[in-house]
Amino acid sequence: MATTKRRRAQAKVKTEPADLAGKLFPVAEGDRQASLSCVKRLPSYLQLLRVLQAEGHECVSGTVLAGVHNLEPVIVRKDLAITGITGTPRIGFRVTETITAIERFLGWDRQAQAVLVGVGNLGSALLGYHGFGNLGLRIVGAFDDDPRKIGKWVHGRKVQNVGQLARFVRRGEIKLGILAVPAQAALATAEVMVEAGIRGIWNFTPATLKVPDSVVTQKEDLAEGLAVLSHRLQHLLHQPHLAGQS
Secondary structure: OHHHHHHHHHHOEEEOOOOOOOOEEEOOOOOOEEEHHHHHHHHHHHHHHHHHHHOOOOEEOHHHHHOOOOOOHHHHHHHHHOOOOOOEOOOEEEHHHHHHHHHHHHOOOOOEEEEEEOOOHHHHHHHOOHHHHHHOEEEEEEEEOOOOOOOOEEOOEEEEEHHHHHHHHHHHOOOEEEEOOOHHHHHHHHHHHHHHOOOEEEEOOOOOOEEEOOOEEEEOOHHHHHHHHHHHHHHHHOOHHHHOOO
């Protein structure tokens, strides 16, 4: 049975793209499309809007929201228009309505259940992160193939054998998986996740995955982020007038 599924998956496989900067995402209603850069900006707007809501603000100007990314207000208006929200002249955007629109657009208005595979240092840290609840995500299962970890409790989840993954995923109708295994095990583990029924993989390994077209992936490369930060720091330190500032 597994062999048949593997052959079907291999019949139409895509490689995880290294750069999605120009990617356009279809919007459910109508034929509008959102760029990846737009999608990436929405959580920052949402974070500020939640702060303003907690402080009792009913409206916010596009200029204030634009300050999050040092953008022109017109870019903010275009970003929010994708979610179905438009501002009112001299009033701005209604905070509560805009929060609802962004959460609905991102799918964060309904909590998605996910499984995590790979309970090492990074996987354990992800299990312990409490901010996922505000992002519409709940990790309901943790899996590993290390006998020393199986059966232990990590941040409220009992680590299960990877061999139990398929049954767990199908029983819970779970579609999202987090991959945090060592790089050498990433491809094989991703294949196991796909065969179990996972349709979206959040990849925290440096490996580039090969998955069927029916599966989407998002790669979080810590090395790339550190490289950018290190380069910017070196540039800063070579500017005498800035290097000594605290």
